[in-house]
Amino acid sequence: MRGGEAAATGHPPASSTAAPAGPPGGTPAYDAIWRDGLLADLDPRELARTFGTPLYVYDLDTLAGRAARLRAALPDRVDVAYAVKANPSLAVIATLASAGLGADVSSEGEREAALRAWIMPRAIVVTGPGKSDRLLRRAVESGIRAIAVDSPGEVPRVEAAAVAAGERARLLFRLAQPGQTFGMPWEDALAAARLAVASDHLRPIGVHAFAVSSALDAGALVRHVQRTVDAAVPLARAAGFPLALVDVGGGLGIPYRDGEAPLDLASLGAGIGDVLTELSSRLDLSETRILVEPGRYLSGPSGAFLARVVDVKRLDGRHVAVLDGGINHLLAPALVGRRHRLRLVGSGSSQDRPPDGRQLVPVTLTGPLCTSLDVIGRLEAFPEPRPDDLVVALDTGAYGFTQSMPWFLSHPGPAEVAIAGGRAMLVRDRLDPAEVVAAQRIPRFDV
Numbered sequence: 150m151r152g153g154e155a156a157a158t159g160h161p162p163a164s165s166t167a168a169p170a171g172p173p174g175g176t177p178a179y180d181a182i183w184r185d186g187l188l189a190d191l192d193p194r195e196l197a198r199t200f201g202t203p204l205y206v207y208d209l210d211t212l213a214g215r216a217a218r219l220r221a222a223l224p225d226r227v228d229v230a231y232a233v234k235a236n237p238s239l240a241v242i243a244t245l246a247s248a249g250l251g252a253d254v255s256s257e258g259e260r261e262a263a264l265r266a267w268i269m270p271r272a273i274v275v276t277g278p279g280k281s282d283r284l285l286r287r288a289v290e291s292g293i294r295a296i297a298v299d300s301p302g303e304v305p306r307v308e309a310a311a312v313a314a315g316e317r318a319r320l321l322f323r324l325a326q327p328g329q330t331f332g333m334p335w336e337d338a339l340a341a342a343r344l345a346v347a348s349d350h351l352r353p354i355g356v357h358a359f360a361v362s363s364a365l366d367a368g369a370l371v372r373h374v375q376r377t378v379d380a381a382v383p384l385a386r387a388a389g390f391p392l393a394l395v396d397v398g399g400g401l402g403i404p405y406r407d408g409e410a411p412l413d414l415a416s417l418g419a420g421i422g423d424v425l426t427e428l429s430s431r432l433d434l435s436e437t438r439i440l441v442e443p444g445r446y447l448s449g450p451s452g453a454f455l456a457r458v459v460d461v462k463r464l465d466g467r468h469v470a471v472l473d474g475g476i477n478h479l480l481a482p483a484l485v486g487r488r489h490r491l492r493l494v495g496s497g498s499s500q501d502r503p504p505d506g507r508q509l510v511p512v513t514l515t516g517p518l519c520t521s522l523d524v525i526g527r528l529e530a531f532p533e534p535r536p537d538d539l540v541v542a543l544d545t546g547a548y549g550f551t552q553s554m555p556w557f558l559s560h561p562g563p564a565e566v567a568i569a570g571g572r573a574m575l576v577r578d579r580l581d582p583a584e585v586v587a588a589q590r591i592p593r594f595d596v
């Protein structure tokens with residue numbers, strides 16, 4: 150690592166994120182940031198020394214490689230929009246923009262991030278519940294590809310935004326899925342589509358549905374695509390609009406455990422290809438496109454979370470290591486019970502990096518919060534931790550930083566570092582609790 154880069158801030162320019170390392174002109178083969186005990190070939194201890202902890206690290210070469218392989222596996226009539234909610238870091242979005250992906254955004258902040266990271270408005274779809282009037286208006290004004298309406302009531306709101314913007318808004322109709330609160334029943338979606346067909350300010354173009362989450366089975370994803378197409382075709386015909394786009398959401402899974410088989414991209418591509426071939430046999434559907442919105446699949450394995458062991462103690466026959474970042478920075482273990490793969494990096498000599506010589510003991514890894522929920526791992530055979538060791542949580546490039554609760558207990562938040570071509574750069578400053586204090590005022594109603 151080069152010392153000067155440690156102080157650099159701001160996201161890397163397109164040229165440094167766009168050029169993945171690896172064979173010249175080729176796609177890097179790496180599938181994940183953690184390789185041979187290193188993070189994108191850099192020593193985690195060196196990263197921790199340079200940037201401090203807690204820290205999120207993203208490998209932009211891995212990210213670019215994953216995007217390129219997904220793109221290559223899917224038929225040409227499938228578009229890919231990165232679900233920004235998975236990781237809204239500008240460095241991540243810009244890398245995916247350079248790989249030719251669009252974006253799926255669900256808030257004004259995400260729309261802003263996508264545009265700042267060079268995603269073209271015509272490659273952005275707006276999805277999700279509770280869209281603000283400001284988001285609708287700015288989305289229509291900027292010529293966004295489509296807005297997925299979540300309810301019949303959203304149609305007149307988008308229409309008002311379209312009138313105010315002086316632009317025609319393109320609409321998708323989100324179909325509700327069992328057990329979810331998003332979208333609407335097919336009959337309501339039809340009513341919403343008919344409203345839109347009747348408006349001079351709206352152009353219905355398709356249907357949106359997201360049913361399968363974290364799927365490692367390509368067949369389950371393909372069945373969802375088929376079901377969505379089967380629901381979209383009669384809806385578009387009954388409402389009387391040409392079906393240009395079927396947005397099937399995200400849900401492409403990643404293995405979180407050692408030995409779990411990854412999603413078979415070739416089967417996914419072939420299965421969606423079959424759905425498209427069948428569509429092409431019908432004259433009015435030969436141009437219909439499919440959109441996928443993966444988040445986790447792209448950024449998850451490309452990122453890792455690093456925290457330092459602050460304290461160790463023994464409790465109830467277990468070793469407890471207290472880290473400088475816990476569920477305030479990585480909430481998924483408490484929120485959804487996710488068991489991220491965890492690695493200990495020794496603080497001692499280079500032989501100690503994978504601490505081979507250490508005894509394997511039962512360990513609980515906690516963060517610095519005053520809640521017993523703050524456990525990021527409970528392992529029965531983990532190398533015995535010591536103060537100043539590092540713990541690396543893998544597959545945290547999606548729903549890590551963005552899904553955390555950084556202000557609980559007002560500890561410093563994690564910084565974010567991007568690595569490309571063997572170089573590391575700070576892409577987000579450490580969140581400073583002093584700024585949260587500075588943004589407040591104590592009321593004095595007596596003056």
Ligand SMILES: Cc1ncc(COP(=O)(O)O)c(C=O)c1O
Nearest residue numbers: 232276399400401442443444445
């Ligand atoms: C509408 C929509 N699209 C895409 C995604 C991304 O899902 P994943 O990260 O599982 O691919 C989500 C996740 O919540 C979503 O709500």
